[in-house]
Amino acid sequence: MEKPVGVIGAGSFGSTIASLISENKSVLIYSRNQFEIDNINQGKEHKGITFAKNVTATGDLKYLAESCNLIFPVIPAGAFRKVIKQIAPYITPLHIIIHATKGLDIVEADIEDLGNKTFDKDIIRTMSQVITEECSTLRVGCISGPNLSKEINLSYPTAAVIASEFQEVIDQGQIALSSSRFFVFGSHQLLTAELAGAFKNIIAIGSGIIGGKHLGKNMQALLITRGLREIIHIGIALGAEGKAFLGTAGLGDLIATATSETSRNYNFGRRLAEGDTIEQIRASEDEVAEGVRTLKIVKYILTKYNLHAPICELIYEIVFKDLNIDKAISHLMRYPNAPDVDFL
Ligand SMILES: NC(=O)C1=CN([C@@H]2O[C@H](COP(=O)(O)OP(=O)(O)OC[C@H]3O[C@@H](n4cnc5c(N)ncnc54)[C@H](OP(=O)(O)O)[C@@H]3O)[C@@H](O)[C@H]2O)C=CC1
Ligand SMILES: O=C(CO)COP(=O)(O)O
Incomplete structure (x- = not known):
């Protein structure tokens, strides 16, 4: 049986991404909130979306990594590395990870330190850099574009870009997400997109x-x-x-x-x-x-x-x-x- 696509984060955009993917593939979505997991699994509305039956929720990142080869983390930048660290032990070089986060990470410093000093080392990271630093897969990418979740949830058409150094990542992302209401371009300019x-x-x-x-x-x-x-x-x-x-x-x-x-x-x-x-x-x-x-x-x-x-x-x-x-x-x-x- 075909593996589901994983989505990490059942917030506004994680839920939207899950709903888009569910038009093509089954989805396993992670939330840290048991109430949300039950809601989704019982077919109730979540974030303005009533998911199709092929969307299930879990609170177990190990189970998600073992069940899915293609994973979309959709977690705010400030919590991104923490969540990626939690799933990292279960990620193999065969996984493809495409994040949707529109923010940056800082290493070895706190956000509040930034106003007071500069650091000799490079301390800013994009989310794809966080993933490759923490996980054993190199096959990473991002999805980005004019994607206001409220509009997508109303089924208004739009487009996004999957950017990655690897064509296979772009191809897998396009297969998972493309539909008559969601056009997916490909790009090899990952850093620029992020x-x-x-x-x-x-x-x-x-x-x-x-x-x-x-x-x-x-x-x-x-x-x-x-x-x-x-x-x-x-x-x-x-x-x-x-x-x-x-x-x-x-x-x-x-x-x-x-x-x-x-x-x-x-x-x-x-x-x-x-x-x-x-x-x-x-x-x-x-x-x-x-x-x-x-x-x-x-x-x-x-x-x-x-x-x-x-x-x-x-x-x-x-x-x-x-x-x-x-x-x-x-x-x-x-x-x-x-x-x-x-x-x-
Ligand atoms: N909404 C949009 O239209 C779009 C958003 N994006 C980007 O997607 C990213 C996520 O945004 P969005 O979904 O809107 O944000 P939300 O605030 O709606 O949701 C964030 C999600 O991340 C979860 N989360 C936060 N911290 C943790 C943690 N430490 N461990 C586990 N889960 C955590 C939250 O869980 P909990 O509810 O339990 O706190 C929640 O499910 C952002 O970078 C945003 O810029 C990109 C395109 C469009
Ligand atoms: O990135 C977004 C649309 O593409 C979402 O924007 P906001 O986070 O400002 O709602």
Whole structure:
């Protein structure tokens, strides 16, 4: 009998991924929450989805690794390595792992240390690097693109990219996920797809700030365009390929996230602009806005590599240093003349 596809994480996007895959293959989804496991196994609605009968849930990562060859971890970046460490002893070189996480990992430092010092060693990792550091498989990839889970759950059509160095990973991901409502492109630019997916959340926070301040579509378009320029600049400094940021996993996802009122990152920025504090927003949201954590990491990268990215820096100041938003916008509008996108 064909093995099921594993999904680690039954949050918003893990559940969406499980539902997409279930159109092609049976799915075993992991949750650490027994209530969720029972709900899914009893066919009840979970995260707005009523799963097909070929979706079952487990709380046992060993069982998931032994049952599935193809596994999709969909866990927020801050918990990703911890969860991968838990499954790592059961992963073999035959496993294929395609993550969907749009964030970054830090090694040998705490996120709170990043504001105070720089480290000689390279301490930033993408999720595929976390997987290959912790597990015995090299066959890794990521899925990224304009994939707001709420829209996918309403069966609106969209597309994603599976990026990997290995064609077999791309092929297996496409077979598992492709359907008439979900087109899957392939790419060999794994690092770019991962960085683009993480960085665009920061620009979505900025776009939410513009939205919350009612500054209009001209300003929102400007923020997104100049923000894209910055994230390409940072990505290239980290070894990514600049042009790939213009693809579905780059520009495509940036537009979706930075213009959607269902985006958690956009909403985080909007609420800040409307006067809520970071603590108030966090207390009222049970889902992750990855861009807030990524912002701290990007600020660190800017300092360490001596890069200039005024939009990211100002968003950082607004979120973590209470910089007045009107002052930040005024500062941005007076920023010394800079080239448009000539560097590409
Ligand atoms: N939602 C979306 O539209 C999209 C999200 N993504 C990305 O997917 C990733 C996950 O996001 P999303 O699913 O939306 O987030 P959610 O907050 O909805 O869900 C996160 C899931 O991870 C689980 N989890 C967190 N920490 C641990 C842990 N230590 N051990 C086991 N399970 C854990 C949570 O379990 P518990 O509930 O028990 O805490 C929950 O099931 C993010 O990086 C996000 O950027 C990518 C594309 C689209
Ligand atoms: O990555 C996403 C859409 O592609 C989801 O964005 P949010 O995490 O901001 O909701």
